[in-house]
Amino acid sequence: xxxxxxxxxxxxxxxxxxxxxxxxxxxxxxxxxxxxxxxxxxxxxxxxxxxxxxxxxxxxxxxxxxxxxxxxxxxxxxxxxxxxxxxxxxxxxxxxxxxxxxxxxxxxxxxx
Amino acid sequence: xxxxxxxxxxxxxxxxxxxxxxxxxxxxxxxxxxxxxxxxxxxxxxxxxxxxxxxxxxxxxxxxxxxxxxxxxxxxxxxxxxxxxxxxxxxxxxxxxxxxxxxxxxxxxxxxxxxxxxxxxxxxxxxxxxxxxxxxxxxxxxxxxxxxxxxxxxxxxxxxxxxxxxxxxxxxxxxxxxxxx
Numbered sequence: 001x002x003x004x005x006x007x008x009x010x011x012x013x014x015x016x017x018x019x020x021x022x023x024x025x026x027x028x029x030x031x032x033x034x035x036x037x038x039x040x041x042x043x044x045x046x047x048x049x050x051x052x053x054x055x056x057x058x059x060x061x062x063x064x065x066x067x068x069x070x071x072x073x074x075x076x077x078x079x080x081x082x083x084x085x086x087x088x089x090x091x092x093x094x095x096x097x098x099x100x101x102x103x104x105x106x107x108x109x110x111x112x
Numbered sequence: 113x114x115x116x117x118x119x120x121x122x123x124x125x126x127x128x129x130x131x132x133x134x135x136x137x138x139x140x141x142x143x144x145x146x147x148x149x150x151x152x153x154x155x156x157x158x159x160x161x162x163x164x165x166x167x168x169x170x171x172x173x174x175x176x177x178x179x180x181x182x183x184x185x186x187x188x189x190x191x192x193x194x195x196x197x198x199x200x201x202x203x204x205x206x207x208x209x210x211x212x213x214x215x216x217x218x219x220x221x222x223x224x225x226x227x228x229x230x231x232x233x234x235x236x237x238x239x240x241x242x243x244x245x246x247x248x249x250x251x252x253x254x255x256x257x258x259x260x261x262x263x264x265x266x267x268x269x270x271x272x273x274x275x276x277x278x279x280x281x282x283x284x285x286x287x288x289x290x291x292x293x
Contacts, residue, residue, distance in 0.1 A: 002279065004286035005254075011289055012235050014255055017228025018149050024159075028145070029138045032166045040129065040173045 120178040133170060140183055141166075144190045150251045151194035152201075153216065153236060155225040161197050165190040180265055188266045195244055216240045238288045246281035249274050 099107075122132035144165065149158040169176075169189050176185055217233035220226045226233070239247055248267065252258040260271040267274070 002282065004282045007286045008235075008254075008282065008289070012231060015232075016146065016255070017226060017232040017236070018146075018153075018155070019225050019227050020145075020155055021225070024155075025142050025145075028141050028162075029134065032137045032141060032163060033134055035163050036130075036133070036167060036170050039126075040170050 116182050117178070119182060120176070123173055123176070129173060133173070136169075136182060136186070137166060140186055143183070144186055147187060147251070147256070148190050148194050150239075150255060151191070151247075152197055153220060153226075153240070154223060157197065157201075161193050162190070165193040168193065184262060184266050191248060191266070195248070234289075234292070235285070238285045242281050242284065245269065245274075246277045246284070249278045250281040250285075253278050 097103075119132050119136060122128040123136070141162065145158060145162050148161045148165070149155070152158050152161055165186070169186055172189075176182075216237035217230065220228070220233040220236055221230065228236075239250060242250060245267070249263055252263050252266075253260075260274050263269075263274050264271045269277075
């Protein structure tokens with residue numbers, strides 16, 4: 001203990017010079033509990049948690065729907081690709097055979 | 113499981129928290145009252161500040177996760193409430209009057225709930241004149257014999273800074289009385 005602290009303790013002591021009204025501590029707990037709100041305040045995070053979940057779901061649904069609607073349909077894409085491939089193929093074959101459309105029609109008519 | 117841990121568990125459950133809080137009040141209210149009383153000095157003010165401190169603790173129960181002892185957490189709230197009260201009171205007194213009669217030792221000697229003599233009233237006046245941190249560390253060390261580590265947890269100030277503040281506070285008070293000897 002430092003000298004000054006010893007001086008204060010010896011000179012003044014450390015007794016409690018305060019007192020309370022008679023029976024104050026007996027009724028204190030009841031008094032405190034009476035003044036408390038029914039429920040403790042919830043943090044903003046806890047209070048709005050259900051709304052935050054709902055908002056997150058909504059955002060997910062909107063995002064998925066937007067993505068789905070803005071992306072071209074894959075089957076259409078495939079059909080378009082197929083049509084392009086077929087046309088190109090027929091033209092290549094016709095060029096190779098040195099035949100034009102009239103030759104092809106004539107060929108088909110002669111067969112059937 | 114210690115009492116504190118059981119209480120903390122019950123405080124986190126909405127079904128048991130009010131009853132658990134009542135146990136907390138019963139267990140710690142007297143100790144907190146005396147901590148507050150040494151700051152604010154009058155019984156009526158200490159009672160008001162204590163009630164407010166418990167309301168704050170109840171409102172903030174969701175933010176207490178048992179990282180510190182219950183008493184440390186409650187003491188922090190009680191001390192902050194006491195210091196807030198003193199700041200507000202200081203503003204009101206400064207605005208309303210500079211009357212010499214309102215000095216701390218005279219007010220205490222006229223207080224029916226003060227049992228001390230004039231020297232003890234002067235000690236309270238010397239403590240009241242200290243800056244906030246020096247006053248807080250002095251009260252908690254001198255009267256409650258609280259460890260620096262606990263005060264450090266409570267106030268969020270380093271132990272070194274607290275030791276320095278306590279040393280300065282003790283020096284100021286002893287010089288005050290030595291000059292009156």
